[in-house]
Amino acid sequence: MSRYRYGAYEDGPDPLAPPYDVRDALDAVGDAVLDGTRPDEALRDLLRRGLSGTRGRTPGVRGLDDMLRQVRERRRALRDRGRLDGTLEQARALLDTAIGQERAELFPDPGDEARLREAELDALPSDTSEAIRRLSGYDWRSDAARQTFERLKDLLRREVLDAQFQGMKQALENQDPAAMERVKNMMGALNEMLDRDARGEHTQEDFDRFMEEYGDMFPDNPRNLEELVDSLARRAAAMDRLLASLSPEQRAELAGLMEQAMQDAGLAMEMTRLGEALRSRRPDLGWGRPEQMTGEDPLGMGDATTALAELADLSELEAALGQDYPGARLDDIDEEAVRRALGRQAVDDLAALRRIEAELERQGYLRRDRGRLELTPKAVRRLGETALRRVFSQLASGRPGDHDQRDAGQAGELTGSSREWRFGDEQPLDVVRTVSNAIRRNAMEGGAGLVAAGAERPAVATLKVVEPSTADVAEIGGSRRPGGVRLSVDDFEVQETERRTGAAVCLLVDLSYSMVLRGTWAVAKQTTLALHTLVTSKFPQDAIQIIGFSNYARVLHPTEMAGLDWDMVQGTNLHHALMIAGRHLDRHPDFEPIVLVVTDGEPTAHLCPDGRSLFDYPPSTDTLVLTLAEVDKMTRRGACMNFFMLADDRRLVSFVEEVARRNGGRVFAPDADRLGEYVVSDYLKTRRARR
Secondary structure, three states, X not given: OXXXXXXXXXXXXXXXXXXXXXXXXXXXXXXXXXXXXXXXXXXXXXXXXXXXXXXXXXXXXXXXXXHHHHHHHHHHHHXXXXXXXXXXXXXXXXXXXXXXXXXXXXXXXXXXXXXXXXXXXXXXXOOHXXXXXXXXXXXXXXXXXXXXXXXXXXXXXXXXXXXXXXXXXHHOOOOOHHHHHHHHHHHHHHHHHHHHHHOOOOOHHXXXXXHHHHHHHOOOOOOOHHHHHHHHHHHHHHHHHHHHHOOHHHHHXXXXXXXXXXXXXXXXXXXXXXXXXXXXXOOOOOOOOOOOOOOOOEOOHHHHHHHHHHHHXXXXXXXXXXXXOOOOOHHHOOHHHHHHHHOXXXXXXXXXXXXXXXXXXXXXXXXXXXXXXXEOHHHXXXXXXXXXXXXXXXXXXXXXXXXXXXXXXXXXXXXXXXXXOOOOOOOOEOHHHHXXXXXXXXXXXXXXXXXXXXXXXXXXXXXXXXXXXXXXXXXXXXXXXXXXXXXXXXXXXXXXEOOXXXXXXXXXXXXXXXXXXXXXXXXXXXXXXXXXXXXXXXXXXXXXXXXXXXXXXXXXXXXXXXXXXXXXXOOOOHHHHHXXXXXXXXXXXXOEEEEEEEEOOOOOEEEOOOOXXXXXXOOOHHHHHHHHHHHHHHHHOOOEEEEEEOOXXXXXXXXXXXXXXXXXXXXXXXXXXXXXXXXXXXXXXXXXXXX
């Protein structure tokens, strides 16, 4: 007997897992687009703002702005930690202590040697590094002073090494000569490994052997030479910035202390080689860039270097989180830097934001075209439905023209009568009349009629159509058995619907800069998407064309409308827009013409015979004459032009009144936030009037 074992699917992503829910993100992007924002800006705003989780479909996700705020707070806290001259202060204090202890030992001695020693101490320079260099060969008479001076030199060695190799200070605290010798060997092996890599001879096995012997000196556990170089170079650059942040006197003094400490430890040459190699490999780390520290407490060189290295990481992270440079992507943000600065939760939020961005593209809502983000037709359809819902939500409930009826057929509204079915009919089947016809025919032919009550199977179960080649009949009951109702082709009847004529719809939308200045651009864009969705979904037999016009006019496609932006040009070329609309109407001569114009200004441009756009303000006589000539052509086509004015400018009012007088169309002056309601209602009324 076969045995089966069931468990979690391990061969890649679960093929049966439901798709990642991006509805909240898509709706957030769509709301911003409907408010006039470009798709790429809408997505960037979403990633910066995050998801609140209030829609209830997906949990809340922290956005980049919140992470950025935390990074800036962390930078301010680091700057307030202390001063950068702590090592200098400690070195001066220990040097003064050693000199004081030596003077205390010499003072009771009346001899000339004691006076000569005091004179030598009096002649020491004020520069701490130079004073330490002169005292390096001094024969201390005081044992306490000798011990203090040794503590000073050990402090400098540990601080300088800790500035380059994080954690080295703790490793050398016991002053074990063997530990210092091991540090020398490590630096020699490290420089040799870098030289081999520069010659192209380095291998991963070399690095593994190095880490096996000296890995305890590198607490960040680099996995390869590049990671090790990156860590050491960042710390070396931070130490360089520490020196650049001091005054010139402090810089020279601390550099002298570092050089003296490395010479005393026998590491000066190896440290110089390492510094040159790191700088040549990573010249991009901002070497020599000063950093301002505002704290009061003095920091040692190692602690100060750590703080400056972290500040540099935070600066890079701040720039990446800001996403304010061309071509910025979430992939540019270093996940490990986020983990170090903000913790695990921030990494999870960043991963969620990355998945939202990736899933919107993978599921076919967004696409990149030559580096620019665009909405796909799939997203535009959803966006149009949202815009249409917004418009219908403004209309009164049950008001005439409310076409949000999900059970309406494509062929028209029912008249209440029926007729015989003919091949090609798309009207709904009249089941009652069809079955009644079959019963009457069966009775006339002597059939049994319906199955009696209490029979094995009900008479009104499923309808099974039998192939005409077998029998030109159909059965109710799911099987051919005595007592069923046999249907023939002649029994079928369909419900009649009134004929719905097709309409050629032209929506002319002003794209000029004044639409933005008056705050009407977003509602015009939303209205355009809503009307296009209404026509294509509820009246698919209609032919709609959206035409945008500024200095020139152009036909706008659905995907283009979502990312559409206003034109920062001069001119409202209604003349050109009417010419394009006329060609659309002429291509549909049997359709009812509907022309809707949304604008906030009178015509100020027209198309010249050579195809150039000529702008003039106030409008020239030629512009008005040519535009009104196109209006007259629309009138002869039988197209009623309805204007929706978004401004009460005197010239605009005068122009549209003249158009209404010539054409017989209507003029509306809606508030901007009710534009969609007016345009959609007018279209629906026109459709009903011309049915």
